Amino acid sequence: MKTDQVKKINYVYLLGYILVPLAAAAASLFIGYTFFRDGGVGAVVCMFAIPLLAVLWWIFAGGMIWKLSKKKMVRRLDEMGIDRRQIFYSDGCVVSMDIKQGQIGLLFFWNPFQVQVAPAGRVARAWTDDGAGGAGFMRGTSRVSFLFEIDGIKIRVNTFISNQRWKMNDEKVLEGISKADLWVQVLEQARQQGAGV
């Protein structure tokens, strides 16, 4: 259980995720070029198979690690006796809130091996960002999220995200805003309870 400062990014993991396959692919290409110039199985492995594995790692590994981490988070919260019925899975972050115990559980995409639990009283403020932009009939959004500040770190949790702009009264956008408003209320409630307001 981590109760020290919330950490969104594990830089060792981030750099390892990007650089280790890159280094492996580069080394493999070098070995292939140096020792297997005449072709053969060694050349196929070094010049094709290992670089392909590196690319596959970049494409799929992040998602797979994230999926496993989310399952692990649920198990960890259960072990710690934290009520996880109020949990929100976003693309880059999972937030769980136990209002009774005043504990907030966090898991980040770029820090997937650390389930971080902190007292909700450390949440400084929470608000909704509906991402509205444009004027007139072009007014719309491509992202709705709720944000909160904990230990001076701003955390954004997307409740709706799209690669195109949707009208503000679109059903998907409305659902995103409602989810964000609900979570802001939950965070505020837990914060006030934690702060003894």
Place this chain on the structure above:
Amino acid sequence: MGLIDKWLRKYQDDWCRDCKCAMEKARKQLFALPGMSVGHYVEHRDADYYMRELHMVDKKSDIPPGMYACGAIQYRCPECGKRITVLDPFLPVRDEEKHEGTVVFRGGELDDFLWW
């Protein structure tokens, strides 16, 4: 029966199928549906569910964010006096509403509960 009448019978909740006329709004009331939250809406068509879950509220602002609301309207046919109740579950989001489709009760199943 003309095409328009067929359409009205099929799609208009507030249409008396026997007298072929529009029904008038007799009563309406707003309820909260605390058992239904954003992202977890499931359509129910049985009256027992609504009798268990509906909680009367005065205005939309009484319903907390993320909770579903349900508008109930009773229609009365001015000619034959037949009554129907239409429930309209929706998610209130600030000034907007996300409607999920109406549920119509033609047999008076909810009358005692809603209009006591």
